[in-house]
Amino acid sequence: MNKISKIKARQVFDSRGNPTIEAEVYANLISAKSICPSGASTGSYEAYEKRDKGNKKYLGKSVLKTVELINKIISKKLKNKNVHNQEKIDSLLINLDGTKQKTKFGANAILAVSMATKKLSAKLKKVPLYKTFLVRKNFKLPYPLMNIINGGAHANNGLRIQEFMIRPDKAKSFSESIRICFLVINNLRNLIKKRKLSTSVGDEGGFAPMINKNEEALNLIVQAINRAGFQNGKDVSICLDVAANELLKNGLYSVHSKKFESIDETIKRYIKIIKKYKIKSIEDPFSENDWSAWSKLMKSIKKTQIVGDDLYVTNLERLKKGFLNCSSNAILIKLNQIGTVSETLEVIKFAHAIGFETIISHRSGDSEDTFIADLAVGTNSSQIKTGSLARSERVAKYNQLLRIEEELGKNAEMNKIY
Numbered sequence: 030m031n032k033i034s035k036i037k038a039r040q041v042f043d044s045r046g047n048p049t050i051e052a053e054v055y056a057n058l059i060s061a062k063s064i065c066p067s068g069a070s071t072g073s074y075e076a077y078e079k080r081d082k083g084n085k086k087y088l089g090k091s092v093l094k095t096v097e098l099i100n101k102i103i104s105k106k107l108k109n110k111n112v113h114n115q116e117k118i119d120s121l122l123i124n125l126d127g128t129k130q131k132t133k134f135g136a137n138a139i140l141a142v143s144m145a146t147k148k149l150s151a152k153l154k155k156v157p158l159y160k161t162f163l164v165r166k167n168f169k170l171p172y173p174l175m176n177i178i179n180g181g182a183h184a185n186n187g188l189r190i191q192e193f194m195i196r197p198d199k200a201k202s203f204s205e206s207i208r209i210c211f212l213v214i215n216n217l218r219n220l221i222k223k224r225k226l227s228t229s230v231g232d233e234g235g236f237a238p239m240i241n242k243n244e245e246a247l248n249l250i251v252q253a254i255n256r257a258g259f260q261n262g263k264d265v266s267i268c269l270d271v272a273a274n275e276l277l278k279n280g281l282y283s284v285h286s287k288k289f290e291s292i293d294e295t296i297k298r299y300i301k302i303i304k305k306y307k308i309k310s311i312e313d314p315f316s317e318n319d320w321s322a323w324s325k326l327m328k329s330i331k332k333t334q335i336v337g338d339d340l341y342v343t344n345l346e347r348l349k350k351g352f353l354n355c356s357s358n359a360i361l362i363k364l365n366q367i368g369t370v371s372e373t374l375e376v377i378k379f380a381h382a383i384g385f386e387t388i389i390s391h392r393s394g395d396s397e398d399t400f401i402a403d404l405a406v407g408t409n410s411s412q413i414k415t416g417s418l419a420r421s422e423r424v425a426k427y428n429q430l431l432r433i434e435e436e437l438g439k440n441a442e443m444n445k446i447y
């Protein structure tokens with residue numbers, strides 16, 4: 030009953046309509062499946078995403094060869110292995126691949142199998158998935174970081190900053206946190222309509238109006254927060270993902286306007302907007318290789334969460350370097366940046382040990398899979414970033430958290446935030 034009998038992979042599609050891998054792991058007649066997500070503004074140190082570059086039928090984006098690798102090689106290798114021994118299965122997958130960035134099989138193949146195995150183990154034990162990670166009791170629910178205006182690589186409106194998010198800091202429960210976001214989003218929609226701009230949404234479900242100045246987006250959000258009856262910086266905070274990798278040229282950054290500016294000037298302007306808009310969290314303020322700029326920013330500001338995404342790529346070695354360099358005080362966690370569940374848990378454990386916040390994250394190309402909702406609760410991560418309250422692949426994660434909240438009942442406490 031505890032042994033893997035076979036693995037069946039297939040090509041399915043993600044929320045951007047691109048091919049991706051679903052793996053289904055079987056223990057005789059019982060199975061569990063998982064779908065790998067895919068990013069658009071990826072860090073160069075991420076684990077490798079394997080696609081059939083030469084297959085013109087799918088514009089080089091199909092994953093059919095990778096699917097075959099799972100069905101023919103990985104399935105055989107994992108046959109009869111104990112499904113509950115996640116670490117062993119993950120290390121078998123890592124060794125079978127044998128490369129640093131998982132280029133042989135692709136992290137997309139490896140992760141789909143790793144997550145499906147984890148789900149099957151929980152299913153066979155008849156325990157909810159969230160109870161099978163790092164914490165076993167006193168589960169805490171994460172605060173949502175809702176991306177309500179999309180820019181950068183996730184929209185085509187010319188906004189420099191990729192994600193404008195809200196975090197309902199004063200919410201006492203997860204359902205209350207969703208209600209607060211719902212109210213702000215509805216007010217924001219009305220404000221955008223009033224300005225005769227489009228209320229269509231970007232890849233992560235946030236609005237993508239044709240505005241191209243950061244401050245225009247920030248002003249709209251402050252107004253929406255006020256109109257919803259909340260106070261910016263108290264009840265609800267604004268959080269940003271700059272995704273600065275995309276905004277760097279010759280050592281200069283074009284974060285605050287189209288003009289490329291020095292690191293010192295960029296920091297000065299960060300400080301200005303943090304103050305003016307009471308911003309509580311900034312992700313990837315500088316590029317993945319600019320270690321000194323990160324620590325300079327950390328020294329210049331207080332009480333702001335600085336989050337490493339492309340900087341760390343959920344990689345333990347890079348996180349250790351960032352810790353020693355005082356680069357940030359938080360890390361974004363994306364399973365497919367590293368490629369296995371076990372390696373992801375190791376990074377989260379280390380991050381907590383050094384006092385970093387962990388923010389579990391979706392990818393801009395995502396699916397109906399809600400694995401990350403359970404992961405956030407099961408690791409007591411203080412925040413989750415999974416888009417807006419729009420597009421089913423985003424809302425699916427929030428709905429799963431509402432189910433977990435209901436199941437925990439009176440014990441469903443919110444986590445603490447920085």
Ligand code: PGA
Pocket residue numbers: 067068069070071072270272338390391392393394
């Ligand atoms: P990605 O963006 O999934 O397109 O990489 C998300 C992020 O940068 O946080």
Ligand code: ZN
Pocket residue numbers: 270272312313338339361
């Ligand atoms: Zn990011």
